[in-house]
Amino acid sequence: MPAIIVIGAQWGDEGKGRVVDGLGQQADLVARYNGGDNAGHTVVAEGHKLQLHLVPSGILHRQATCLIGAGVVVNPMQLLAELDQLAELGIDVGPERVKLSAAAHLILPTHRALDGAREAARGAAAIGTTRRGIGPVYADKAARTGLRASLMADPEAFAERVAEATRDHNRLLQEIYHQEPLAAQDVAAKYCDYAKRLRPYLVDGSALVAACLAAGRTMLCEGAQGTLLDLNHGSYPFVTSSAPIAGGALVGLGFGPRAVSQVVGVGKAYTTRVGGGPMLTELLDATGERIREVGGEYGTTTGRPRRCGWLDLPILRYAAQVNGLTGLALTKLDVLTGVDPLRIAVAYGREGKRTERFPAEFGADELAHWQPVYEELPGWAEDIRGARRMEDLPAAAQDYVARVQEAVGVPIILIGVGPEREQAIWSR
Numbered sequence: 001m002p003a004i005i006v007i008g009a010q011w012g013d014e015g016k017g018r019v020v021d022g023l024g025q026q027a028d029l030v031a032r033y034n035g036g037d038n039a040g041h042t043v044v045a046e047g048h049k050l051q052l053h054l055v056p057s058g059i060l061h062r063q064a065t066c067l068i069g070a071g072v073v074v075n076p077m078q079l080l081a082e083l084d085q086l087a088e089l090g091i092d093v094g095p096e097r098v099k100l101s102a103a104a105h106l107i108l109p110t111h112r113a114l115d116g117a118r119e120a121a122r123g124a125a126a127i128g129t130t131r132r133g134i135g136p137v138y139a140d141k142a143a144r145t146g147l148r149a150s151l152m153a154d155p156e157a158f159a160e161r162v163a164e165a166t167r168d169h170n171r172l173l174q175e176i177y178h179q180e181p182l183a184a185q186d187v188a189a190k191y192c193d194y195a196k197r198l199r200p201y202l203v204d205g206s207a208l209v210a211a212c213l214a215a216g217r218t219m220l221c222e223g224a225q226g227t228l229l230d231l232n233h234g235s236y237p238f239v240t241s242s243a244p245i246a247g248g249a250l251v252g253l254g255f256g257p258r259a260v261s262q263v264v265g266v267g268k269a270y271t272t273r274v275g276g277g278p279m280l281t282e283l284l285d286a287t288g289e290r291i292r293e294v295g296g297e298y299g300t301t302t303g304r305p306r307r308c309g310w311l312d313l314p315i316l317r318y319a320a321q322v323n324g325l326t327g328l329a330l331t332k333l334d335v336l337t338g339v340d341p342l343r344i345a346v347a348y349g350r351e352g353k354r355t356e357r358f359p360a361e362f363g364a365d366e367l368a369h370w371q372p373v374y375e376e377l378p379g380w381a382e383d384i385r386g387a388r389r390m391e392d393l394p395a396a397a398q399d400y401v402a403r404v405q406e407a408v409g410v411p412i413i414l415i416g417v418g419p420e421r422e423q424a425i426w427s428r
């Protein structure tokens with residue numbers, strides 16, 4: 001009956017897609033539990049390079065059913081485009097394989113417009129959102145004015161609701177943000193078409209989860225974003241509007257904590273962040289530039305350059321704590337090849353004080369007051385992309401990994417040495 005939860009341990013883009021794919025052969029159900037098409041999860045395997053925004057990263061594993069859970073917010077246009085792209089590659093994405101929870105909320109074009117308008121209004125204090133409508137759609141959900149996927153079962157009645165919601169949003173767009181309204185009837189007509197196509201995918205998601213667990217099968221829960229983007233426990237207000245942490249899997253899929261057997265945190269061997277907010281180990285120099293280029297650190301969803309910096313241990317320890325990590329997947333170790341010496345933030349300092357703890361609850365303003373305290377480690381020059389066992393790594397790379405494992409206090413179950421499924425060292 002095990003549920004295995006895979007979460008991002010930093011600010012997103014840690015390589016969750018590749019880890020879910022890597023664990024996918026043992027899964028009967030792979031379920032996304034939070035976020036929307038702000039996520040971009042990459043899977044490089046079987047001759048494909050998939051950029052998934054909504055479809056779970058288990059899609060290449062034929063035995064696995066893929067569920068988009070109740071906690072996810074779905075842009076139907078994006079979901080249909082993604083299903084079409086996958087189908088063109090010959091991947092089975094029919095309704096017997098891919099399922100959409102009837103309780104998932106739907107993103108409207110006005111949610112995206114409001115996201116953009118609110119970001120523009122914030123000026124210099126902008127969050128740097130993906131402008132996919134994530135904040136506004138979760139706000140509607142919390143305000144109990146949102147549209148759930150279940151409404152698509154009756155496309156004509158659904159279209160009415162879409163038109164109504166669009167008109168409500170238009171008033172905000174016009175009166176508060178002085179933006180052009182969207183044509184409610186046109187939007188409604190499009191959404192009516194989307195509903196006709198997506199209707200066969202609707203399921204009772206938590207019933208599917210319950211049946212999987214009761215039958216003793218394995219469910220992989222796929223988180224989007226990362227711990228520091230969590231609405232409650234991240235670096236507020238520079239966060240997303242859902243719960244990427246492990247607890248979010250229970251909320252977003254509707255099952256209890258006793259079913260959870262493992263919580264795998266995914267962290268890069270360095271740190272990246274897209275969007276605004278403090279990042280203590282950020283490198284604004286040639287080393288940061290090098291990591292960005294070698295690591296291909298450009299957003300999967302928006303193409304924006306990611307901010308790059310040294311590994312931050314207070315962040316990983318914090319992720320271990322709030323998620324109850326049982327294992328850590330350390331990705332992109334290969335990207336650090338040739339960087340010598342390497343630095344790792346082991347703690348934060350401020351006016352003679354030192355803390356090993358990431359000060360998340362006091363928010364982004366508090367974080368900005370601290371400085372990283374670094375430890376230096378020797379780098380390595382050998383190409384490690386062919387390494388498949390720990391012993392294949394040069395001593396300095398082994399020491400780097402050992403230092404992280406010891407400081408975080410969680411066993412490292414995977415070391416990523418390249419983007420391909422096979423380019424990993426597993427120790428289970």
Ligand code: GDP
Binds near residue numbers: 415
């Ligand atoms: P996610 O959002 O957490 O699934 O991560 P993204 O897919 O947004 O970003 C991770 C990027 O790193 C993708 O381009 C992956 O193909 C790539 N990647 C994952 N693991 C490794 C690794 O171990 N080495 C290298 N070089 N690239 C990796």
Ligand code: IMO
Binds near residue numbers: 011038039
């Ligand atoms: P995956 O699942 C990295 C960031 C945005 C912004 C903040 C809020 O691929 O790891 P939002 O659009 O959610 O309101 O933006 O969160 N963000 C991500 N950063 N990876 C992601 O997803 C992200 N999803 C959102 O850049 O700073």
Ligand code: MG
Binds near residue numbers: 012
């Ligand atoms: Mg990503």
